[in-house]
Amino acid sequence: MLRSRIIGTGSYAPKRAVTNLDIAKLVETSDEWITTRTGIKERRLADGETVSDMASKAGKAALKAAGVSAKDIDLIVVGTVTPEMNFPSTACFVQAALGAKPGAGAFDVSAACSGFLYALDAADKYLRSGSCKRALVIGVDVFSRLVDWSDRSTCVLFGDGAGAVVLSAEKSSHGVLSSHIHSDGRQWEMLYAAGAVKSNPFEKRQDGPGYLKMNGNETFKIAVRTMGSAITEALEASGLAPGDISLLIPHQANMRIINAISERLKLPEDRVYMNLEKYGNTSAGSIPLALDEAVADGRVEAGDIILFVAFGGGLTWASAAVRW
């Protein structure tokens, strides 16, 4: 059976680390509040870097790990909601920066924190249909340029980061076993950033504030519920049970959300990957950044069942099961 195998991973996080104590100098908060409510200790913030710089560095590392030249990539899909321009897509910038094959397909996917899994889902379908052989899938976001740094209820949560995988279409029992994406646009106001759209001189609409807005409490509950159901869906579609999961790599939004999901599944701590204490919520960057660190830490071995699950603005949610 033709499957998409992950043959290389890479990631990039900006060098500048900003601790909870640094943020406590900006807004009325404390290391104690942020740590106990979220698990986050510090985050990396972009310092003059563009989103495509970050995506390209992660992509380059993934190509190197896969031993694949950029010229062998047929398709580049980037999950991001913080592109540096409305167009061209970040994927086109990455294509140029990496010297990838001119003529390869390149596009962005907008699904906030679910962006990487949406991008993976799309690429997987191109590969399994036989229309592409090798894809570079990247998740990247620069939320530090989207949050209101005077709003303590959101600015403490986010950081900047990127991660990437190289997918190869192979006849194999290893690779992506199942992948699902979901959304519910009725609930868009739970979490959004109005962005750069401006009125034209002939209309009366008001330009809204561009900052990220979030109903944290409701988002928390919906995240636990939807990620729980997405995991069940991935397991059932792959003929697996919770006990088969070697490593769950969830979207790194909040330690308490991840703990609630792990408890429901009765997964021991060593089967759940968390690195949010170092990076905060990096949106679409979060899952591939965690995957790359898990691979580097030796937490992923051939034959392991890796389960990815994400949740984000849209609302969107998604899951994928992979046999490594």
Ligand code: ACO
């Ligand atoms: N420091 C100190 N106090 C704070 C802070 C802060 N940074 N932020 C809020 N507070 C206060 C509030 O004002 C409130 O005070 P009050 O009781 O006097 O009114 C109190 O702390 C409790 O606030 P809650 O919002 O109830 O705190 P909660 O325990 O729910 O934690 C949090 C808030 C961390 C935002 C949590 O709701 C959460 O993680 N929600 C989900 C976020 C998420 O996963 N988002 C998905 C993002 S994905 C994407 O697509 C971007």
